[in-house]
Amino acid sequence: MRVKMAPQGPEVSRLIYGVWRLLEDPQGASPERVLGKLHACLDLGITTIDHADIYGGYRCEEVFGHALRTSPGLRQRLELVTKCGIMLTNPARPRNWIQHYDYSRGHLIGSVEQSLRNLATDYIDVLLLHRPSPLLDPAEVAEALRLLVEQGKVRHVGVSNFTPAQFDMLSSYLPLPLVTNQVELHPLRPEPFLDGTLDHCLKHRILPMGWSPLAGGRLMTGQGEAEGKIREVLHGLGHKYGVAADTVAYAWLLRHPARILPVIGTNQPERIAGAARALSLPLDTQDWFAVWRAAMGREVP
Amino acid sequence: MRVKMAPQGPEVSRLIYGVWRLLEDPQGASPERVLGKLHACLDLGITTIDHADIYGGYRCEEVFGHALRTSPGLRQRLELVTKCGIMLTNPARPRNWIQHYDYSRGHLIGSVEQSLRNLATDYIDVLLLHRPSPLLDPAEVAEALRLLVEQGKVRHVGVSNFTPAQFDMLSSYLPLPLVTNQVELHPLRPEPFLDGTLDHCLKHRILPMGWSPLAGGRLMTGQGEAEGKIREVLHGLGHKYGVAADTVAYAWLLRHPARILPVIGTNQPERIAGAARALSLPLDTQDWFAVWRAAMGREVP
Amino acid sequence: MRVKMAPQGPEVSRLIYGVWRLLEDPQGASPERVLGKLHACLDLGITTIDHADIYGGYRCEEVFGHALRTSPGLRQRLELVTKCGIMLTNPARPRNWIQHYDYSRGHLIGSVEQSLRNLATDYIDVLLLHRPSPLLDPAEVAEALRLLVEQGKVRHVGVSNFTPAQFDMLSSYLPLPLVTNQVELHPLRPEPFLDGTLDHCLKHRILPMGWSPLAGGRLMTGQGEAEGKIREVLHGLGHKYGVAADTVAYAWLLRHPARILPVIGTNQPERIAGAARALSLPLDTQDWFAVWRAAMGREVP
Numbered sequence: 060m061r062v063k064m065a066p067q068g069p070e071v072s073r074l075i076y077g078v079w080r081l082l083e084d085p086q087g088a089s090p091e092r093v094l095g096k097l098h099a100c101l102d103l104g105i106t107t108i109d110h111a112d113i114y115g116g117y118r119c120e121e122v123f124g125h126a127l128r129t130s131p132g133l134r135q136r137l138e139l140v141t142k143c144g145i146m147l148t149n150p151a152r153p154r155n156w157i158q159h160y161d162y163s164r165g166h167l168i169g170s171v172e173q174s175l176r177n178l179a180t181d182y183i184d185v186l187l188l189h190r191p192s193p194l195l196d197p198a199e200v201a202e203a204l205r206l207l208v209e210q211g212k213v214r215h216v217g218v219s220n221f222t223p224a225q226f227d228m229l230s231s232y233l234p235l236p237l238v239t240n241q242v243e244l245h246p247l248r249p250e251p252f253l254d255g256t257l258d259h260c261l262k263h264r265i266l267p268m269g270w271s272p273l274a275g276g277r278l279m280t281g282q283g284e285a286e287g288k289i290r291e292v293l294h295g296l297g298h299k300y301g302v303a304a305d306t307v308a309y310a311w312l313l314r315h316p317a318r319i320l321p322v323i324g325t326n327q328p329e330r331i332a333g334a335a336r337a338l339s340l341p342l343d344t345q346d347w348f349a350v351w352r353a354a355m356g357r358e359v360p
Numbered sequence: 361m362r363v364k365m366a367p368q369g370p371e372v373s374r375l376i377y378g379v380w381r382l383l384e385d386p387q388g389a390s391p392e393r394v395l396g397k398l399h400a401c402l403d404l405g406i407t408t409i410d411h412a413d414i415y416g417g418y419r420c421e422e423v424f425g426h427a428l429r430t431s432p433g434l435r436q437r438l439e440l441v442t443k444c445g446i447m448l449t450n451p452a453r454p455r456n457w458i459q460h461y462d463y464s465r466g467h468l469i470g471s472v473e474q475s476l477r478n479l480a481t482d483y484i485d486v487l488l489l490h491r492p493s494p495l496l497d498p499a500e501v502a503e504a505l506r507l508l509v510e511q512g513k514v515r516h517v518g519v520s521n522f523t524p525a526q527f528d529m530l531s532s533y534l535p536l537p538l539v540t541n542q543v544e545l546h547p548l549r550p551e552p553f554l555d556g557t558l559d560h561c562l563k564h565r566i567l568p569m570g571w572s573p574l575a576g577g578r579l580m581t582g583q584g585e586a587e588g589k590i591r592e593v594l595h596g597l598g599h600k601y602g603v604a605a606d607t608v609a610y611a612w613l614l615r616h617p618a619r620i621l622p623v624i625g626t627n628q629p630e631r632i633a634g635a636a637r638a639l640s641l642p643l644d645t646q647d648w649f650a651v652w653r654a655a656m657g658r659e660v661p
Numbered sequence: 662m663r664v665k666m667a668p669q670g671p672e673v674s675r676l677i678y679g680v681w682r683l684l685e686d687p688q689g690a691s692p693e694r695v696l697g698k699l700h701a702c703l704d705l706g707i708t709t710i711d712h713a714d715i716y717g718g719y720r721c722e723e724v725f726g727h728a729l730r731t732s733p734g735l736r737q738r739l740e741l742v743t744k745c746g747i748m749l750t751n752p753a754r755p756r757n758w759i760q761h762y763d764y765s766r767g768h769l770i771g772s773v774e775q776s777l778r779n780l781a782t783d784y785i786d787v788l789l790l791h792r793p794s795p796l797l798d799p800a801e802v803a804e805a806l807r808l809l810v811e812q813g814k815v816r817h818v819g820v821s822n823f824t825p826a827q828f829d830m831l832s833s834y835l836p837l838p839l840v841t842n843q844v845e846l847h848p849l850r851p852e853p854f855l856d857g858t859l860d861h862c863l864k865h866r867i868l869p870m871g872w873s874p875l876a877g878g879r880l881m882t883g884q885g886e887a888e889g890k891i892r893e894v895l896h897g898l899g900h901k902y903g904v905a906a907d908t909v910a911y912a913w914l915l916r917h918p919a920r921i922l923p924v925i926g927t928n929q930p931e932r933i934a935g936a937a938r939a940l941s942l943p944l945d946t947q948d949w950f951a952v953w954r955a956a957m958g959r960e961v962p
Contacts, residue, residue: 223525249494252494253494254525255523255525255526258523258525258526258528258529259525259529261498261529261532262525262528262529262532314495315494315495316495316496316497316498316499316500344460344462344464344495345456345457345458345460347460347495348458348459348460348461348495349458351494351495352458358458358459359459359460359461359491359493360491360521
């Protein structure tokens with residue numbers, strides 16, 4: 060299932076595969092293993108891959124790129140999303156002595172060029188500013204992005220974890236539209252459903268990407284009271300619909316009118332398939348609200 | 361006193377009579393009793409009546425409609441507001457097993473058609489979406505509302521309890537302007553005066569409707585500390601101006617530049633008259649701030 | 662260093678001298694003393710002076726005007742900002758029995774005319790509405806401001822302490838653009854950096870004025886834990902850059918892309934010079950985030 064991310068945005072798959080934890084795969088990150096998961100995705104129609112420069116301590120992009128090199132022709136079947144701007148204190152970045160953000164022209168351009176080398180490609184489909192920075196200079200960012208797009212290194216630009224105010228401010232400086240806002244979306248974080256974040260995406264006709272759709276696993280295994288109550292509902296609905304609880308969790312996001320694009324982070328091919336099953340699972344409205352009630356801890360008013 | 365609800369909105373009376381508690385009238389809800397209160401309103405210039413499908417456990421509209429049928433010609437002297445979208449768990453709706461919202465095309469149209477039958481009329485002056493829903497699909501709502509307006513079943517459309525972000529998002533999909541946002545407004549709930557809700561109405565030149573202007577009675581009889589302090593000020597001002605404390609509470613809302621339309625919910629005709637007296641009671645600025653200080657529990661900065 | 666406050670705004674100096682505490686100067690407020698500080702400012706390129714009708718219990722403007730009268734030709738080298746709208750309970754205003762706001766047409770015009778007399782000038786460069794009022798009538802304010810600008814008594818109009826929603830609402834009624842929003846900005850109040858306030862200024866291409874850049878002195882001498890941690894970082898950076906800690910605090914604001922205009926309130930000419938040194942102190946990005954981390958009490962996410 061393919062959708063347009065924004066009126067002037069790229070076509071992407073409705074489910075997005077995220078490689079945040081690529082290096083945590085118990086079966087390793089050899090080109091064969093990476094390609095195995097990638098082909099599992101492609102077989103399910105999942106063609107969009109979510110990266111960031113910092114994933115895996117600045118190493119995921121490169122590992123992924125190694126796999127791509129061994130399989131000519133694969134790149135053109137994918138849409139690659141990556142991110143920039145977070146500066147970790149990490150052995151790979153010895154000059155960083157404090158975690159911070161860098162959206163200077165020089166850093167932006169250098170970061171994208173490094174991502175291109177790492178990913179063994181000559182273009183990024185969607186470049187995201189990873190987090191809003193209190194020190195982001197929108198005019199400088201606009202100039203860097205204009206150059207990157209003009210050179211063909213970046214095709215589309217978006218943001219991640221931005222508030223509507225930050226999004227609109229930056230937009231007002233850019234020569235091209237932002238095509239998405241990637242935010243954390245799952246029943247343990249219902250705020251974006253109410254605080255204007257998803258309304259903002261709907262208003263601007265852009266599809267939000269939803270990171271950690273299973274709350275980084277907490278939804279399925281967390282021991283807190285909220286986790287337990289939500290999981291009970293997910294399991295009940297799984298039983299009703301004849302699917303696994305995590306499939307219900309994905310279906311719950313997919314049912315939202317903002318047409319959320321969940322970013323699936325599992326390293327297990329069978330769990331990717333479970334997520335894909337959610338595409339054909341239209342949750343009943345009352346069932347949706349059963350999850351919502353568990354998420355909010357109360358009846359809707 | 362008549363005002364225009366919005367540049368392209370209906371003319372309504374400055375005070376609006378709400379029938380939320382129509383069935384709780386100790387003197388009953390016979391057509392005679394309902395008409396009695398209705399004529400008390402009309403004599404005071406109050407021509408706009410606020411309904412919702414759910415009021416009185418889905419029964420108020422019909423009781424009101426019974427009264428209207430006995431008095432031909434009365435309908436055309438009134439503006440009828442009603443609402444839709446809340447799904448109560450109620451014997452009248454046995455399929456609802458969880459309180460939720462339904463803004464599907466089918467439900468919206470069915471709900472309005474039922475309201476028309478209940479109210480014994482062939483048009484609603486203003487239809488409000490009763491509460492924002494995290495699952496509201498604006499494109500689907502827009503299509504349903506377009507059809508209802510095209511068919512003449514609904515003349516104007518508004519919302520209730522929406523945030524500015526929710527209002528603007530929905531607006532961007534609609535073929536017609538939203539003419540009001542009905543929100544809870546009284547000194548025990550000063551937030552909308554500060555959080556952008558009333559600013560948003562002013563900016564869009566729409567008049568907000570204010571529900572529970574006496575906080576559902578708490579303002580006059582509540583035993584909390586905040587209630588007591590506000591009531592003390594209202595009584596003091598009542599003494600100064602020679603009116604009852606509830607008249608001061610209405611005048612306090614009417615003094616606001618957003619031109620709030622208070623929805624009066626009392627079943628006592630003499631209290632309706634007390635509210636109408638507020639229309640000719642221009643509160644002094646410092647007196648207004650005396651209520652505000654009591655509401656906020658502190659001096660303005 | 663001069664900047665334009667807004668596309669259609671006045672040219673002002675990058676640092677602004679505020680006279681909030683003019684009457685608290687241990688060396689008095691004689692015309693000579695006032696002129697001494699004023700010339701210290703001018704020598705440093707600081708030409709914009711921030712007043713309010715209420716400063717010094719409604720007396721600062723007049724004291725400043727006395728000094729101006731003794732120095733013909735000085736007025737035209739300055740930009741005068743003043744404010745209106747706060748009504749203090751103060752012996753100078755015996756009719757005020759409660760602290761409140763007055764943005765009525767009559768009060769606005771009267772307040773500006775009084776400020777003109779006090780300041781011994783025939784125009785205000787920038788008039789600010791001092792605080793948002795829940796009772797501000799934007800149509801009435803617009804009419805008063807239109808008249809004041811038309812008469813040449815006020816050249817530009819702005820606001821202070823407004824939220825973006827309040828700013829946009831008022832703007833929608835005005836015949837001229839608001840040229841600034843003066844807000845409290847310092848590391849002990851990081852909220853405006855995140856909550857949309859500075860984003861709003863950037864979006865509208867207006868420069869925010871920052872009041873209390875040293876948190877009214879708390880940043881340098883406050884005994885709280887937050888004060889201590891931030892001060893430790895400021896002192897460390899002062900040592901690194903070879904300047905005083907307060908210079909670092911100003912540089913921290915000046916480094917922000919919103920081009921904040923700090924309002925310096927000190928009565929000590931040498932401290933004014935210390936602030937001016939910040940103009941040529943471009944803080945390193947990581948150093949900026951060291952102050953931010955101390956301000957937030959945690960690493961950025």
